[in-house]
Amino acid sequence: MVIFAYRSLFPLFKIVAGKLLARLIFSSIAAHSKPITSAFHYKMKIKYIPVFTNDIEKQVAFLTEILGFEVFGKKNLLPDQEGVLIKTNSPDLFMVVMTAPDGSYARSQIIINSHDCLSDYYNLKMAGVVFSNEPHYLPMGLGAEFSDPSGNQYLLIEERSYNSLA
Amino acid sequence: MEYLRTLRNNNVIYSGTRNNTNQQTTSDFSIRFVFSGNERYNIGKRQLSIYTDSFLILNKGTHYTSTVESAIPVQSFGISFDDKFLQDFKNGWQVKDDTLLDLNKYPFINRYEHEFDETIYPFKGDLFFNINHLKHHLDRGLQDELLINEYLHHCLINYFQIFNEEIFQKAQRLNFLSKSTKIEILRRLNLAKEYLYSNYNTNISLDELAEYACLSVTHLLRTFRQAFHQTPHQFLVQIRLQRAKDLLKNTDYPVNEIVNMVGFDCPSSFIRLFKDRFKTTPMKYRLSF
Numbered sequence: 019m020v021i022f023a024y025r026s027l028f029p030l031f032k033i034v035a036g037k038l039l040a041r042l043i044f045s046s047i048a049a050h051s052k053p054i055t056s057a058f059h060y061k062m063k064i065k066y067i068p069v070f071t072n073d074i075e076k077q078v079a080f081l082t083e084i085l086g087f088e089v090f091g092k093k094n095l096l097p098d099q100e101g102v103l104i105k106t107n108s109p110d111l112f113m114v115v116m117t118a119p120d121g122s123y124a125r126s127q128i129i130i131n132s133h134d135c136l137s138d139y140y141n142l143k144m145a146g147v148v149f150s151n152e153p154h155y156l157p158m159g160l161g162a163e164f165s166d167p168s169g170n171q172y173l174l175i176e177e178r179s180y181n182s183l184a
Numbered sequence: 185m186e187y188l189r190t191l192r193n194n195n196v197i198y199s200g201t202r203n204n205t206n207q208q209t210t211s212d213f214s215i216r217f218v219f220s221g222n223e224r225y226n227i228g229k230r231q232l233s234i235y236t237d238s239f240l241i242l243n244k245g246t247h248y249t250s251t252v253e254s255a256i257p258v259q260s261f262g263i264s265f266d267d268k269f270l271q272d273f274k275n276g277w278q279v280k281d282d283t284l285l286d287l288n289k290y291p292f293i294n295r296y297e298h299e300f301d302e303t304i305y306p307f308k309g310d311l312f313f314n315i316n317h318l319k320h321h322l323d324r325g326l327q328d329e330l331l332i333n334e335y336l337h338h339c340l341i342n343y344f345q346i347f348n349e350e351i352f353q354k355a356q357r358l359n360f361l362s363k364s365t366k367i368e369i370l371r372r373l374n375l376a377k378e379y380l381y382s383n384y385n386t387n388i389s390l391d392e393l394a395e396y397a398c399l400s401v402t403h404l405l406r407t408f409r410q411a412f413h414q415t416p417h418q419f420l421v422q423i424r425l426q427r428a429k430d431l432l433k434n435t436d437y438p439v440n441e442i443v444n445m446v447g448f449d450c451p452s453s454f455i456r457l458f459k460d461r462f463k464t465t466p467m468k469y470r471l472s473f
Contacts, residue, residue: 134317136338140331153338155310178313 070123071168135176194266221254311342
């Protein structure tokens with residue numbers, strides 16, 4: 019009787035045991051694949067955006083006198099080289115104007131938010147900024163691209179919330 | 185703030201609070217907006233009302249009477265484009281190699297029918313943002329005509345985008361072989377649309393709507409759905425909800441009063457429809473400002 023029950027229940031036992039084992043394995047995998055959410059990682063943030071140039075003075079003048087940013091101070095980010103910190107809208111985020119260690123440098127690509135792209139485009143153009151195109155419509159709003167004297171690229175973008183109009 | 189600016193290239197911009205009846209003839213192609221209240225334009229037998237969510241195109245030489253029919257002051261804003269400016273704009277688009285827009289997607293440039301566009305359009309998208317920026321600058325005394333013309337240039341780009349969306353893209357959806365039939369049917373459907381825009385707060389029967397659009401009721405229902413992917417009733421409910429939303433945001437009228445003002449019979453169905461569309465209740469929406 020017992021044997022009969024064991025034999026008849028064995029397939030069912032196999033299914034239940036299999037499911038339990040599978041759940042155990044999957045939960046173990048899931049636990050390991052969870053994003054790391056330690057306090058250490060939560061504290062990470064972007065603090066410096068490098069803007070490389072071969073003429074720091076000229077580059078700082080462009081950022082301050084033409085684009086209207088402010089200098090915050092100076093800092094040594096690379097050995098034997100002092101970078102100029104430029105304030106952004108965020109108190110914890112700075113652009114750092116610096117020369118590349120080996121003289122050749124990768125151009126930065128920076129996106130600048132504009133409240134009114136047409137007006138800013140016009141005023142920057144009047145101030146001598148060379149735009150690579152006229153303001154044009156992008157999925158996120160109205161934008162225009164320009165470059166600075168060091169060849170870094172900027173996208174001036176006015177983000178528009180089209181859905182809020184619906 | 186009231187001003188009438190005539191630019192050196194003869195583009196004219198008017199802004200002001202209107203409270204009277206005004207009878208005149210447009211000297212140039214014009215775009216009319218209101219930033220509060222509503223304004224009714226009588227053009228021949230047509231009566232077109234514009235609200236804050238719509239704008240009106242008037243062609244050169246159109247004789248019209250505009251009347252203010254609003255309990256609140258009507259902030260009117262209009263731009264008249266000089267012929268040469270308009271022509272330069274169109275030519276600029278046609279000859280540009282790296283045009284801002286894909287010409288294949290915008291067939292209206294070559295097939296621009298001058299008489300076709302004199303109707304009400306939704307005030308939306310980039311036109312909404314650019315006109316608001318322009319008005320903001322002009323209200324604060326902007327004098328730089330180059331910048332003003334930059335805005336006007338973009339307003340024309342934006343208008344033609346809306347024109348393309350509302351006319352040519354909708355005409356393509358109609359199941360007729362002949363292009364001229366498509367255009368004629370869409371012209372009549374636009375009459376129906378402007379009737380709904382202008383009389384949204386009254387009881388509109390399908391018979392009177394079909395009569396205004398010069399279509400039979402069945403033809404109207406079938407083609408309206410083909411072109412706009414919704415029934416005339418759904419379109420009407422959408423306008424009513426949008427205008428109720430504006431009233432909730434900009435006035436202190438009680439919700440029950442707004443329900444009647446926009447043409448709904450029953451507050452509970454209004455609240456249900458409002459919640460379905462905007463994912464919030466009318467009261468919560470009002471309190472969010």
